[in-house]
Amino acid sequence: MKKLNPELTELYNFLTEFINMHGFAPSYREIQSALGYKSISMVKPKLLELEQLDKIKINNYKSRAIEIKTLKNDTPKHADCITFENINECSAIKDFQYHSVSISKTLLPSINSHSNCFVLKMIGSSMTDAGINDGDFVLIKSQNTAKTNDIVYALIEDEFTTIKKYIKKGEKITLLPENKSMKAIFPKKIEILGVIVGCLKLSFNNGKN
Amino acid sequence: MKKLNPELTELYNFLTEFINMHGFAPSYREIQSALGYKSISMVKPKLLELEQLDKIKINNYKSRAIEIKTLKNDTPKHADCITFENINECSAIKDFQYHSVSISKTLLPSINSHSNCFVLKMIGSSMTDAGINDGDFVLIKSQNTAKTNDIVYALIEDEFTTIKKYIKKGEKITLLPENKSMKAIFPKKIEILGVIVGCLKLSFNNGKN
DNA sequence: CTACTGTATATATATACAGTAG
DNA sequence: CTACTGTATATATATACAGTAG
Numbered sequence: 033m034k035k036l037n038p039e040l041t042e043l044y045n046f047l048t049e050f051i052n053m054h055g056f057a058p059s060y061r062e063i064q065s066a067l068g069y070k071s072i073s074m075v076k077p078k079l080l081e082l083e084q085l086d087k088i089k090i091n092n093y094k095s096r097a098i099e100i101k102t103l104k105n106d107t108p109k110h111a112d113c114i115t116f117e118n119i120n121e122c123s124a125i126k127d128f129q130y131h132s133v134s135i136s137k138t139l140l141p142s143i144n145s146h147s148n149c150f151v152l153k154m155i156g157s158s159m160t161d162a163g164i165n166d167g168d169f170v171l172i173k174s175q176n177t178a179k180t181n182d183i184v185y186a187l188i189e190d191e192f193t194t195i196k197k198y199i200k201k202g203e204k205i206t207l208l209p210e211n212k213s214m215k216a217i218f219p220k221k222i223e224i225l226g227v228i229v230g231c232l233k234l235s236f237n238n239g240k241n
Numbered sequence: 242m243k244k245l246n247p248e249l250t251e252l253y254n255f256l257t258e259f260i261n262m263h264g265f266a267p268s269y270r271e272i273q274s275a276l277g278y279k280s281i282s283m284v285k286p287k288l289l290e291l292e293q294l295d296k297i298k299i300n301n302y303k304s305r306a307i308e309i310k311t312l313k314n315d316t317p318k319h320a321d322c323i324t325f326e327n328i329n330e331c332s333a334i335k336d337f338q339y340h341s342v343s344i345s346k347t348l349l350p351s352i353n354s355h356s357n358c359f360v361l362k363m364i365g366s367s368m369t370d371a372g373i374n375d376g377d378f379v380l381i382k383s384q385n386t387a388k389t390n391d392i393v394y395a396l397i398e399d400e401f402t403t404i405k406k407y408i409k410k411g412e413k414i415t416l417l418p419e420n421k422s423m424k425a426i427f428p429k430k431i432e433i434l435g436v437i438v439g440c441l442k443l444s445f446n447n448g449k450n
Numbered sequence: 451c452t453a454c455t456g457t458a459t460a461t462a463t464a465t466a467c468a469g470t471a472g
Numbered sequence: 473c474t475a476c477t478g479t480a481t482a483t484a485t486a487t488a489c490a491g492t493a494g
Binding site for chain 4: 069070071072073076077093095
Binding site for chain 1: 260262264265266268273281300303304305307308309341342343344345348349371372373374378409437438439441442443445
C-alpha cells in the first residue's frame with residue numbers, strides 16, 4: 033500500500049466509510065461537502081489523483097459509481113465468500129457477542145451459496161482429538177441429515193445440543209466424542225441441526241493435549 | 242429469511258450480484274434490461290415489493306442508491322472485519338490458490354485496522370500440539386518483532402521460512418516445535434515475518450494425534 | 451379493474467468552462 | 473503559470489402519467 037498524503041487519505045477514508053456505511057458511493061456534491069471543498073469542481077481532480085494511485089476506480093458519467101480498489105484485483109468479492117454468522121440458540125454453547133467469519137468459496141467448494149451457515153463457540157473438551165478445543169469457533173453448515181463420520185451439531189432427546197462424531201450402523205446411531213476420556217452417547221431421539229465444516233482457533237493455550 | 246417468489250428472487254439475486262461485482266447499485270434502466278422488463282416503469286413497483294419484504298432499501302430520488310438489507314441490522318460491515326489474504330512467498334508453505342478469511346474485529350480486538358494480515362497453508366506436523374495441523378490455514382499478522390511464547394512465522398538463516406514457538410532468553414533465541422517428536426532450532430539469523438493469531442481448520446482427518 | 455407499456459419530464463448528478471487569486 | 477471558485481450545462485437517472493391489453 034503506497035502512502036497517501038493526508039489530504040488524499042482523508043478523501044480515501046471518507047469514500048470507504050461512506051460506501052461501507054451506505055452500500056453505495058457518495059455523489060460529487062456529498063464529497064465536496066464532507067471534505068469541505070469550496071467548489072464542486074475540486075472533486076474530480078482529487079478523485080483522479082486517487083485513481084492514478086490505483087486506490088479507486090471512477091466510472092465516468094455514472095452517478096455514485098466510485099469503486100474502491102482492493103489490493104489485488106483478483107480478490108474475491110463478497111459474493112465469492114461463505115459467511116458464518118453466530119446465532120444465540122444453544123444450551124451448551126454460550127457467548128452472545130456477535131461474530132462472523134467469511135472465507136473464500138474456493139476453500140469450501142462443497143458449500144453452495146444457498147447454504148445457511150453459522151458459527152458457534154465451542155464449550156468443553158469433548159472434541160479435542162479432532163482438533164476442536166474449548167473456546168474455538170466452530171463453523172457449521174445448517175442441514176438436517178448427516179453421513180457416518182460427519183461431525184454434527186445436534187439436539188439430543190429434545191433436551192440439549194452437542195457436537196459429536198456421527199456414526200450410523202443400520203438403525204443404530206452413535207454419537208462419539210473425540211476424546212478418549214469421554215463416553216459415547218446412544219440417543220433415543222436426535223435432531224441434526226448442522227454439520228461442522230470448519231473450526232477457527234484464535235487461542236493456542238488450550239491446544240496442548 | 243422469508244421465501245421470495247422466483248421473480249423477486251431473480252431480482253434480488255441480480256441486485257446483490259451487481260452490487261458485489263461493481264461496488265455500486267444498478268440504475269433502473271440496467272435493472273429493466275437485466276430482468277427483461279419491457280418498460281422501465283416496472284422497476285420501481287418490483288423494488289417496492291422487495292423493500293416491503295425488508296430485503297432492500299430504496300433511497301428515493303437518489304441514483305444507484307439501492308441498498309441490500311442484511312439479515313441482522315447489527316451485522317458488521319466490511320470495515321469491521323479483519324481480512325487475511327494469502328501471499329505466494331513461502332518456501333515451506335505451498336498452495337497457490339487464492340484464499341481469504343475475514344473475521345469480526347470483536348474476535349481479534351488486539352488487531353487494529355492498519356495491521357497487514359495474511360493467510361498461509363500449513364505444511365507439516367511441527368505444530369500439532371498447538372492444534373495447528375498439516376493443511377490448516379494459518380492466520381498471520383505481519384510484524385517484525387515477537388514476544389517469548391508467540392508462535393512466529395520467520396525466515397531462518399536467510400534460507401527457509403518456518404512456523405514455530407518463539408522463546409528468547411537473554412540474547413539466545415530458540416524456535417520450538419510443538420511436537421514432542423521434533424527438535425528445537427537455534428537460529429544464527431532470524432527475521433520475524435509475522436505472528437500467528439489464528440488457525441482455520443477445514444479438514445478433521447489430520448486432527449487426530 | 452389489474453398489470454402492464456411507452457414516453458415525457460423533473461431531478462440528481464457529473465462535467466465543462468470562464469473567471470479569479472496569488 | 474497553478475490551483476482553485478462559481479456557475480451553466482449536458483447527461484444520467486428516477487419518477488409521473490396517459491395510454492393499452494385483457
